[in-house]
Structures are given as structure tokens and as C-alpha cells.
Amino acid sequence: MARVIGLLDMDYFFAQVEERENPSLKDKPVVVCVFSGRSSESGSVATCNYEARALGIRSAMPIFRAKQLAREKPETVFLPVRKPFYAEISNRIFALVEKAGAGVERVGLDEAYFDWSRIANGNFELARQKAVDLKREIGEAEKLSCSIGLGPSKLVAKMAAGQNKPNGLTVVLPSHAEVFLADFPVSKLQNVGPKTAQKLEEKGIRFVRDLKAISLEYLTGSFGRARGTFLFEACRGRDEAPVKANSEKKHFSRMATLAMDTADEKALRDHLQPLALDIEAWMAQRELFCQSVSLGVVRAGDLSFRSKSVLLEKPVRDAPVLLSAALLLAEKFRQLEPGVLFRRAGISVGRFSAKGKKPDDAQKGLTDFV
DNA sequence: AACAAGGGTTTAG
């Protein structure tokens, strides 16, 4: 029996929430921004409503660029992102999705896959009706619209959801999956980002259908085993990836933009301290300890990301220990690349466990590994 | 051969 998989995508989520909270924003361009704090306009666009998109504004665009594009529309509103607030709303919405069936896999705050194979029993008409009901339920409970794609796999559901936005509902039957996918440019296929797309296009592969001419060996050789296999199967309309419940977080990180480019130890300490405290608080709330600590940096100039990590001898939680580890890793960066300046820096922790060592041993354990 | 660690790459929202 064919699976019945859905993908629910909240329409322009952050900006739609802001419109709901402040109806005077309706029919103005609304741009939700991540301000880095370095200057009044430094940062990037998280998301924006359709009025803003009509001006050419897009996610991940520098804020100054979005402001250029909005020059002719002085009513354009730029708002700071409110992640924790959106997260609460997201939790309520996807609780409704869970109530409507089994197996929900959340992807970020605004999307989730769900598996209705059992309740729909292969009946896509039944699934469509359930999707209509779900959309109405979310609309009534939260005054927010979403788009849903239904298909025989996660890939098809995802691509279907993108076909009709906003407030769309698109069903792709199993018998049409392969044909449906064939016409997409490879660059629009899920799992194909800029790097993969460029390599494929250099080989003259522009559409998903063109992929069928490429051997599995070539694809895995060029893109690795996992992605290569995915591409080989996807262009034939096959995707068996299961909708799987979200696992516990494996990493937790905090990164922020420095007030100015630097590699100075003291400046880094001041910058990383609040991040370390944040991470400590997060672990304390969950009664977790971490054993791996990484320092992530973005180099000034080319904005390339670098990281160094260390495995501590015992699980720890205290911010001073995290900070010391991060500063030791920063010293390694300086030795490896003298004169390097950082634009952003942050700490990531992982390898969680429920028990740590005694607090008074913490500092000693850190020096053990050096 | 199997596994672990470290670090970079790619994608995604």
C-alpha cells in the first residue's frame, strides 16, 4: 500500500505572526530581521511577507540591501525577530497536527512532515479532506494560514507544498510522482543546494528528468554516497525516507557577531562569556552535562566559517569551564593563522549526558587534556 | 575491518 505523506508549511511564518499581532501591518511590506547589533542596519532578513517579496526582498538578504529595495515604499516595516514567541505558537500548531494523526517530524519552527499512511489507508481523497480540516483548524485556533503538500513520499510532499502558496493544498498521487518531479529544475529539488546544482548544470543536467541518464556510480562519486543515491532514486520518483519523530538535540550552540573584528583574547572572553552562561543555563534546565566543546568562528573578510573542538575528560556544565575551553581553542586558531581576525564567534556543546563530575573538579579536568 | 575523533562541507529554515 502506498504511503500517504504530508508536509505542512506555515506561510511566511514570522511575518504572518507579526501581521496577526498588529493588524495595521496588513498590506504593508513586513520584513522580519536578525539584527547583529554591529551597526543599526547590520544583519540579515529572516523572512518577509508577500508585499515585501514583490519588492525583491528575500530571506538571508542583508538588511541594508532590503532597505535599498524598499526605498520607494516608505511604509515598509522592519521588525526584529522574536524567536521564542514564534516557537510557542509553533508548538501549539504542531500539537494540532499531531492530534490529527500519527508521526510528526518537525523541520524548523514553520514546517513538519506527517505520516497519514495508516489513517488514510492509501486513500488520497480522504487525506485531502483531512488536510482541509487541519488547515481550517489551524486557521481558527491561531488565525494563521499554511500550505500543505500530500504525496507518496517526503520528497513529493515537500515539492507539492511549494506549488501552491500561500494558503495552498496540493495533492500528487503516487502514479504521478515521477512525472511531477521530472519538470523541476534540479536546483529546485529538495537536497540540492547551490553547490550540487552548479556541478550538475556544468554537466548539462538542468532538469530532474535529465538525472535519469546519469549512472549511480557517477552520482555517488561526485556527490557522495548519500546524496548520490538520493538523486538517483529521486529522479525515478522513489524516496523511502521515513517520517521520523524528532530526536533529542545532539548539539546546542550560541554564536553572535563581535562588536568589531578581533582576535584579542580579552575581547573574545567578554564576547563569549554571556554565550557560555546561556549554554550553561540551557543544560542546567535539562539537567544535562556536555563532554565536547567547540569554538566556531567566522573570519573577517571572506566570512568563511571555521571550528575547533575538544573532548573533555569528564562531562561538564559550568560556564567558566566552557569559556576556558573555548579560549584555548581560540589560541590554536591564532597559532595556526597569525593575524587572523574574527567577525563572529560562538560556542557549541555536544555529547550530552545526565551526570557530570563534582563542580570542584571541573577546572582540573580541563587542563588534563591539554 | 571496524570504529572514533576532528574538522570541513552542504543544506535548510
Add this chain to the structure above:
DNA sequence: TCATCTAAACCCTTGTT
């Protein structure tokens, strides 16, 4: 001159058992 933040999966290399 400008260019966020978080997280997962994966890949490659190196080293150990």
C-alpha cells in the same frame, strides 16, 4: 563600506584496536 543564527547529516582524513 555590506554579508544572522542554529542544527543536522554527511564526507574525508587520520589514528587506534
